[in-house]
Structure formats: C-alpha cells, structure tokens
Amino acid sequence: MKDINLRYIEGEIRIPSACGLLGYINKKGELTSGYHIVSAMGVMRERGNGLGAGFAGYGVYPDREDYYALHLFFEDNKAKEETSSLLYKYLDVVQEEKVPTRKVRTIKDPPIIWRYFAKPKEDYIEESETTEDDFIVDLVMKINSRISGAYVFSSGKNMGVFKGVGYPEDIGEFYKLEEYQGYTWIAHSRFPTNTPGWWGGAHPFSLLDWTVVHNGEISSYGTNVRYIEMFGYKCTLMTDTEVIAYLIDLLIRRHKLPVDVVIKALAPPFYSIIDVMEEEERRKMKAIRAVYQSCLLNGPFAIIVGFKDGIIALNDRIKLRPLVAGENGDFVYVASEESAIRELSPSPDRVWMPRGGEAVISTLEEKGVLV
Amino acid sequence: MKSLYESDFLVIRDETKCIRCKVCVRQCANEVHQYDEEEDRVVADSSKCVGCHRCVALCPTKAITIIKNPLEFRANYQWTERAIKDIYKQAETGGILLTGMGNDKNYPIYWDRLLINASQVTNPSIDPLREPMELKTFIGRKPERLEFDSYGNLITEIPPQLELEVPIMFSAMSFGSISINACESLARASMEVGTFWNTGEGGLHKKLYPYKDRAIVQCASGRFGVDIDYLNAGAAIEIKIGQGAKPGIGGHLPGEKVGEEVSKTRMIPIGTDAISPAPHHDIYSIEDLRQLIYALKEAVSYKKPVGVKIAAVHNVSAIASGIARAGADFIAIDGFRGGTGAAPMRIRDNVGIPIELALASVDTRLREEGLRNQVSIVAAGSIRNSADVIKAIALGADAVYIATSALVALGCHLCQNCHTGRCNWGIATQDPYLVKRLNPDIGARRASNLLRAWEHEIKEMLGGMGINALESLRGNRLMLRGVGLNEKELEILGVKHAGEGI
Numbered sequence: 001m002k003d004i005n006l007r008y009i010e011g012e013i014r015i016p017s018a019c020g021l022l023g024y025i026n027k028k029g030e031l032t033s034g035y036h037i038v039s040a041m042g043v044m045r046e047r048g049n050g051l052g053a054g055f056a057g058y059g060v061y062p063d064r065e066d067y068y069a070l071h072l073f074f075e076d077n078k079a080k081e082e083t084s085s086l087l088y089k090y091l092d093v094v095q096e097e098k099v100p101t102r103k104v105r106t107i108k109d110p111p112i113i114w115r116y117f118a119k120p121k122e123d124y125i126e127e128s129e130t131t132e133d134d135f136i137v138d139l140v141m142k143i144n145s146r147i148s149g150a151y152v153f154s155s156g157k158n159m160g161v162f163k164g165v166g167y168p169e170d171i172g173e174f175y176k177l178e179e180y181q182g183y184t185w186i187a188h189s190r191f192p193t194n195t196p197g198w199w200g201g202a203h204p205f206s207l208l209d210w211t212v213v214h215n216g217e218i219s220s221y222g223t224n225v226r227y228i229e230m231f232g233y234k235c236t237l238m239t240d241t242e243v244i245a246y247l248i249d250l251l252i253r254r255h256k257l258p259v260d261v262v263i264k265a266l267a268p269p270f271y272s273i274i275d276v277m278e279e280e281e282r283r284k285m286k287a288i289r290a291v292y293q294s295c296l297l298n299g300p301f302a303i304i305v306g307f308k309d310g311i312i313a314l315n316d317r318i319k320l321r322p323l324v325a326g327e328n329g330d331f332v333y334v335a336s337e338e339s340a341i342r343e344l345s346p347s348p349d350r351v352w353m354p355r356g357g358e359a360v361i362s363t364l365e366e367k368g369v370l371v
Numbered sequence: 372m373k374s375l376y377e378s379d380f381l382v383i384r385d386e387t388k389c390i391r392c393k394v395c396v397r398q399c400a401n402e403v404h405q406y407d408e409e410e411d412r413v414v415a416d417s418s419k420c421v422g423c424h425r426c427v428a429l430c431p432t433k434a435i436t437i438i439k440n441p442l443e444f445r446a447n448y449q450w451t452e453r454a455i456k457d458i459y460k461q462a463e464t465g466g467i468l469l470t471g472m473g474n475d476k477n478y479p480i481y482w483d484r485l486l487i488n489a490s491q492v493t494n495p496s497i498d499p500l501r502e503p504m505e506l507k508t509f510i511g512r513k514p515e516r517l518e519f520d521s522y523g524n525l526i527t528e529i530p531p532q533l534e535l536e537v538p539i540m541f542s543a544m545s546f547g548s549i550s551i552n553a554c555e556s557l558a559r560a561s562m563e564v565g566t567f568w569n570t571g572e573g574g575l576h577k578k579l580y581p582y583k584d585r586a587i588v589q590c591a592s593g594r595f596g597v598d599i600d601y602l603n604a605g606a607a608i609e610i611k612i613g614q615g616a617k618p619g620i621g622g623h624l625p626g627e628k629v630g631e632e633v634s635k636t637r638m639i640p641i642g643t644d645a646i647s648p649a650p651h652h653d654i655y656s657i658e659d660l661r662q663l664i665y666a667l668k669e670a671v672s673y674k675k676p677v678g679v680k681i682a683a684v685h686n687v688s689a690i691a692s693g694i695a696r697a698g699a700d701f702i703a704i705d706g707f708r709g710g711t712g713a714a715p716m717r718i719r720d721n722v723g724i725p726i727e728l729a730l731a732s733v734d735t736r737l738r739e740e741g742l743r744n745q746v747s748i749v750a751a752g753s754i755r756n757s758a759d760v761i762k763a764i765a766l767g768a769d770a771v772y773i774a775t776s777a778l779v780a781l782g783c784h785l786c787q788n789c790h791t792g793r794c795n796w797g798i799a800t801q802d803p804y805l806v807k808r809l810n811p812d813i814g815a816r817r818a819s820n821l822l823r824a825w826e827h828e829i830k831e832m833l834g835g836m837g838i839n840a841l842e843s844l845r846g847n848r849l850m851l852r853g854v855g856l857n858e859k860e861l862e863i864l865g866v867k868h869a870g871e872g873i
Contacts, residue, residue, distance in 0.1 A: 217494040220843030255516040284525045290509040298843035
C-alpha cells in the first residue's frame with residue numbers, strides 16, 4: 001500500500017476529484033468563529049470521501065497583519081531545516097511555531113505543520129527590484145519546486161489555510177478552527193478518484209492572499225498550464241486548482257485586470273451572445289477572448305476564490321457543477337448545496353442559482369468597488 | 372532512343388461494355404485513348420496513363436478500369452521499381468525529375484501515431500447537438516496583456532486579426548499553378564464558411580477581386596503580381612520564404628502555363644517561365660525580413676496582419692522565434708509532405724521535416740521564450756482530415772492550412788502530374804478546354820462541404836474531450852497520447868505514451 005501511495009502521489013500524477021464547496025463573507029468585516037463553517041460542511045458529507053478537506057480564514061491573524069503568514073508542511077526535519085535556513089536567509093522572521101492542532105482519531109500521520117510570520121528583507125527587495133509580493137511568490141515557487149518534502153500551502157497576510165487528509169469536520173477539529181475568528185471563511189471537501197498520498201493536495205490552494213477551492217475537472221488544463229508557465233509559474237501539484245490560483249494571480253495582480261474582465265477571461269460569454277452585444281462591448285469581449293484565450297477554463301467547475309477584500313464564486317460556462325448563492329443581512333454565502341447555506345443561515349433573505357459564467361462577487365464594504 | 376520505361380498503369384477496357392461513345396478519347400488530355408475507326412474499337416496507350424481516373428469516372432457504362440502495371444522486376448529492397456525507373460527516365464532525358472503534389476515516401480506519419488482523449492465519468496463530455504461549441508479563431512499578433520481605464524473601457528489597441536469561423540484555411544496555390552475555376556471554388560468556399568484562401572505567388576486575378584476580403588495575398592521572392600492594389604486588396608499578407616514541398620528553392624511555373632490571363636495577373640510576358648528566386652533578393656538575414664515585414668505593414672497602414680511562411684527544416688524553431696521577433700503576426704510552417712504544382716522530385720522527397728515535429732518544437736520554443744502568445748502559428752503540409760486538425764491544434768497550432776485536401780475535394784486524384792499542365796480534372800491546368808471541366812459552383816460547394824464536414828467532426832471530438840471552445844485545445848498536449856513512438860519522439864512532441872495517465 002505504501003508503494004502504491006508513493007507512486008500515485010499528488011504532484012506526480014493528476015488526480016480528478018469531485019467536491020463540496022462553501023464560503024461566506026461578512027461585508028462589514030465582522031468576525032465569526034471557524035466553528036460555523038466546520039459544522040456547516042457536515043451537511044455536505046456525501047460530496048467528499050474523507051480524502052481531503054480544508055479551510056481558509058481571512059482576518060485570523062490581526063496581531064500579525066503586516067507579516068506574511070507562511071504555513072508549511074514538512075515530511076521530515078531535514079526538509080524543515082533546509083527550508084528554515086532559506087526562509088531566515090531571505091526573510092525577517094518575527095515568529096515561528098508549530099501550527100496548533102489536537103489529536104483526532106481519524107486523522108492519521110499528519111506531516112510537520114509549521115508557520116512563520118515574516119516579511120522579505122529590504123536588501124533583497126531593493127537588490128532584486130521587485131515587490132514584496134513578487135518576492136514571496138518566487139520564494140514559494142522555489143521551496144515548492146526545489147525542496148523535497150517541504151511545501152508552502154499558505155502565504156498571505158492576515159489569513160491562513162488549514163487543510164489535510166480527512167473529512168472537513170475532522171480537519172476543523174484537528175486545527176482547532178473554533179479558536180480562529182475571520183470575516184471570510186472558505187471550505188472544501190474532496191472526493192478524489194485516487195488516494196492522495198499527501199496533505200498538500202487538499203484544497204484550498206493558495207498563493208499570497210488568494211485562495212481557491214474548486215469542484216471540477218478542467219479539460220483545458222494542458223492549455224492553461226502551458227500558458228501560465230510562460231509567466232514563470234511552476235505547477236508542481238498538477239491540480240486544476242493550482243492552475244486556477246495562478247491564473248487569477250496573474251490576471252489580477254500582475255496584469256491588473258478589473259475583476260469583471262478576469263471573470264470574462266476565465267468563463268467568457270459565447271460568441272452567439274457576443275455577436276449581439278453593442279459594438280464597444282463586442283470589441284472589448286473579442287479582445288479579451290483573443291488575448292486571454294489560454295485562460296479560458298473549460299470543462300466542469302465551480303470555484304470560490306477568496307482574497308483579502310472579498311470572495312468571488314464562478315461556474316463554468318454551461319454550469320456543469322452545482323453552485324448556489326445566498327444573502328442574509330451583511331452575509332453573502334456561496335455553496336455547492338443550498339443545505340449548507342441554510343445550516344449557516346436558516347432563513348436567508350435571498351437564495352439564487354447563478355448562471356453559468358455569471359460570477360457572484362462580494363467585497364468588504366469599506367473597500368468599495370473593486371478595481 | 373528506345374525507352375526502357377514501361378508504363379506505370381494498365382488501362383483495362385471491358386469490350387462487352389464499351390459502346391464506342393469516345394468520351395474517354397475526348398476526356399484524356401494525355402491522349403491515352405484513341406478510336407480506331409477501321410476496327411470500330413477504342414484502344415489505349417497505357418504508357419501515357421497517369422492514373423487520374425478521369426476516363427473511369429466519365430465512362431457511361433463503367434467499361435474502364437486502371438490497374439497498376441503488374442510487371443515485376445526481380446524483388447530487391449534496395450533497387451525498387453521506382454529507383455530503377457527513375458534512372459531510366461534520367462538516362463533518357465538528362466534532366467531533373469519533376470513531379471507534383473507532396474512527398475509520397477514511406478516516412479513516419481506522426482498524425483497516425485497520436486491518439487485523442489475523451490471524457491469518462493469524472494468530467495462530462497459535451498454534446499455538440501445540444502450545447503454551443505465554439506471554433507472561432509483569431510490569427511494575428513496579440514498584445515501580452517490588455518489594459519483598461521478606470522471606467523472599464525479597453526485602452527489597448529488590438530492589432531489586426533483574421534477572424535476564422537473554422538480553424539482551417541486554404542493554403543497558398545497560385546493562379547497559374549491551378550486554374551481560375553479552382554481558385555474561384557476555394558475563394559467562394561472561404562466566403563461561405565468564414566475562413567480564408569491564399570493567392571499563392573500568382574497575384575490576384577480580376578475575377579477573384581470579389582473574394583478579396585477573404586484572401587491572404589502572398590508576397591514571394593518573384594514578387595509576381597505584387598503592387599499596392601494587390602497588397603491593399605487582401606485581408607492579410609503572407610511573405611513566402613519557403614514551402615514544404617521544396618524547401619530552399621523558389622517557385623516554378625513553366626511557360627506553357629503562362630497564357631494571357633496568367634501573364635496579366637503575374638505581370639510577366641506571355642509564355643515566359645515564371646521562376647522565382649530561391650531566396651528573396653532583399654532578404655539575406657533576419658533583419659532584412661524585419662524590414663520587409665514593416666515595409667509591407669507601412670504599405671497597408673498597419674491595417675492587415677503580415678505573416679511569414681517557411682518550410683519545416685531542421686532549425687525551424689529558432690527560425691520561427693526570429694520571425695516572431697522580426698514582427699510577423701503569424702507564422703505558417705509547411706511540413707515536408709506539403710504539396711506543390713511542380714517540384715524537383717529529389718527535393719520533394721528528401722528535404723525538410725515532418726510538420727508534427729516542427730510544429731511541436733516551434734510551439735515549445737516560442738513558449739520557452741515567452742513569445743507564443745503574441746504570434747499565431749498556422750500548420751500546413753499533410754492535413755488529411757479533421758483528426759489531423761485536432762492533433763495539430765493540440766500540438767500548438769492556432770489554425771491549419773489545407774491544400775491537397777482541398778484539391779481532392781475538387782476532384783483531384785493525386786496523380787502527381789500537376790507540373791505537366793494537363794490536369795484532366797480542370798484543376799492544375801491553364802488549358803481552357805480542361806479548365807471548364809471544373810464548374811466553380813460545384814467546386815465551391817464541394818470545398819465548403821468538406822470544411823463543414825470537418826467542422827462537425829471537430830465539434831464532436833472536442834465535446835468528447837469535455838471542451839466547448841477550441842482555444843482550450845490549443846497547445847493542450849495532455850489531450851494527445853503517442854502510440855509506438857520512442858522516447859525522443861515523445862519528448863519532441865511533448866506527449867505521453869498511450870497508457871500513461873494524466
């Protein structure tokens with residue numbers, strides 16, 4: 001069994017999976033405990049098979065909000081030492097510790113799970129003439145692709161990803177999520193077709209403060225990967241979700257595209273719709289489709305993207321995977337199933353089914369309209 | 372001199388069926404069939420037969436069949452019939468062996484060693500009968516990124532693009548190498564289906580101006596037919612550096628094919644050989660190419676894409692990268708199986724490399740250099756069917772060019788005698804008597820039928836892969852698997868072997 005797990009380890013092969021998604025935001029930025037999302041995931045137990053689950057919380061590290069919170073999995077101490085020396089070389093680390101966990105009967109063989117609060121040393125930023133974010137991205141890529149047995153699974157500020165192999169309730173308990181407070185929470189439960197040998201394969205997938213949870217199998221994967229690789233991203237995990245996270249990072253952070261344009265690049269309207277648009281809009285849409293053709297995500301998917309200012313949920317163009325949205329007061333919810341929304345909010349003001357390619361975007365009110 | 376060259380074919384006539392209507396006599400421009408009045412029977416001189424099947428197709432009683440001459444040389448792997456006969460021919464003429472169409476030798480056909488993926492369970496296939504399926508393709512330079520103002524208006528100016536409804540264009544075939552009716556058939560099919568045809572280096576005949584909006588006009592080393600009206604007429608301009616059938620040499624149109632119309636269109640005297648030089652005499656290096664690209668862009672006020680066509684040769688990826696950097700909006704790569712109206716046989720059969728390998732290596736190189744997204748790639752030279760198109764696009768092509776397939780749709784039987792100008796199907800000829808055999812109404816319908824049929828098949832296969840827009844197949848080599856290929860071939864093609872998972 002051990003050998004098989006080694007051969008079919010995530011990152012060596014691509015493992016298709018089905019999933020359950022859930023996410024919510026309080027638009028006023030009020031914090032809620034991780035307890036709620038963990039228990040709400042319980043109603044979608046059927047959508048996973050205990051082989052991967054994870055959460056992301058935003059606003060969970062208010063005391064360290066100016067520092068990148070790097071969460072890492074280490075297979076052994078050697079990987080940890082190697083990584084640590086790299087991190088201390090390039091970063092000012094203000095705090096490092098084991099991520100607090102508790103023993104859970106069903107969670108077996110967890111890796112070493114460690115977190116560092118740090119920021120890039122100014123010398124290196126000046127020397128490489130880069131931004132702090134780019135510097136962190138490069139460092140994450142370097143660790144994930146070069147250091148065997150080490151994997152950065154969370155790298156944003158004032159946010160954190162908590163994931164592993166297990167059912168969501170167990171992973172939530174393992175990480176003591178009830179002790180964290182966040183204004184946005186995102187969760188994922190996974191039904192992979194193979195046994196992923198490794199915790200890094202669970203969702204959310206994250207880079208800087210972007211997190212993605214995803215249900216689906218991207219048939220455009222080969223096209224998307226080869227596109228993103230041209231911009232220096234290295235897809236080490238071979239998961240669709242990783243590619244989606246990188247695409248979003250590229251389009252929003254590096255190409256500085258407005259969010260609605262990014263949505264149109266990932267899940268563009270059909271030409272039959274574009275053809276009847278007003279001329280200016282048509283010109284714009286055709287340009288997006290032509291220039292960002294390799295960003296189109298094809299095949300079935302529902303994704304929830306979290307970032308420091310809000311959440312975005314999106315379906316593929318013909319809605320081949322479920323996605324439902326709800327609203328109650330300052331809360332906006334998105335989920336694979338309405339039941340999960342009603343678990344969080346028994347009688348929401350509104351529940352609706354977004355159309356294929358139609359995004360649900362909700363942001364913190366103080367942040368106003370997204371650029 | 373007594374010829375030792377025995378005929379390639381035998382014409383077999385069923386005397387019980389022959390009604391002496393003499394259709395075959397009138398139809399065969401090679402004068403194979405003769406009516407013997409004294410004996411009241413039609414006789415055949417098989418030595419002149421090229422195997423084009425025109426007589427077979429038109430014989431009202433189906434009395435004729437053509438077979439390969441069963442005459443056997445002593446079996447010999449080294450000295451095949453072809454090897455021996457080629458020597459007889461050269462010993463008798465002292466000339467370069469000429470031929471038409473593409474390389475017919477037994478080299479590997481990589482298309483047939485690649486298999487296409489389909490969805491099962493974890494990813495639903497999409498049914499093109501019930502869901503939209505998009506094949507729209509843009510050919511032209513694209514900026515690396517778009518910029519928008521604070522109101523969300525697009526600021527970036529998009530360079531001119533060709534907009535294709537199907538990812539298949541008709542490749543360059545000049546008026547001269549093919550007949551005006553063949554040109555018109557393809558031009559009209561392009562209009563109908565929403566794709567483009569290519570003038571080749573033959574200029575644009577007045578009769579074809581109505582189809583100019585769907586024409587890619589070629590500027591080749593001979594500059595035949597090139598003036599400002601010609602450049603402005605087309606939807607795009609293609610600089611022809613080379614072609615797959617004869618890399619390293621220029622075009623050749625024998626004087627016999629240069630009648631009044633060809634002469635006017637090419638702007639050369641009647642009856643002169645139209646021999647374009649091997650290189651462009653103003654391009655001796657990559658920076659010269661850049662000058663020509665920008666001279667042409669200037670000439671058309673940057674309103675049309677300017678592309679460059681090259682033959683697939685050993686160093687094709689580095690050359691393509693240079694062409695992209697020189698400012699080309701698209702690069703057409705023509706593989707060694709690409710056809711031609713006339714080429715020296717030794718060059719056709721021995722120079723160049725397969726398009727599959729060339730395409731894969733160009734696409735990979737342009738990606739490594741971060742250029743791929745900015746320039747379009749058109750793959751040409753041996754696309755036989757819709758599966759080949761799918762495979763080309765998965766390897767990295769934006770679109771493909773077809774020419775041999777298009778001519779076959781018009782009735783070509785691949786007899787490889789285009790260079791003689793005696794095409795019985797009215798395609799590769801300028802003889803008015805032969806040309807009128809190809810009715811452009813019917814030709815246009817046959818050519819557009821072919822594109823429509825392929826379009827349907829591509830949609831079916833795309834849907835099967837769980838893809839509903841062609842761009843998601845582009846460069847998606849995970850959708851391909853190799854069979855019977857060695858490690859090196861798989862590495863160059865960038866595909867895994869069948870049996871390996873994702």
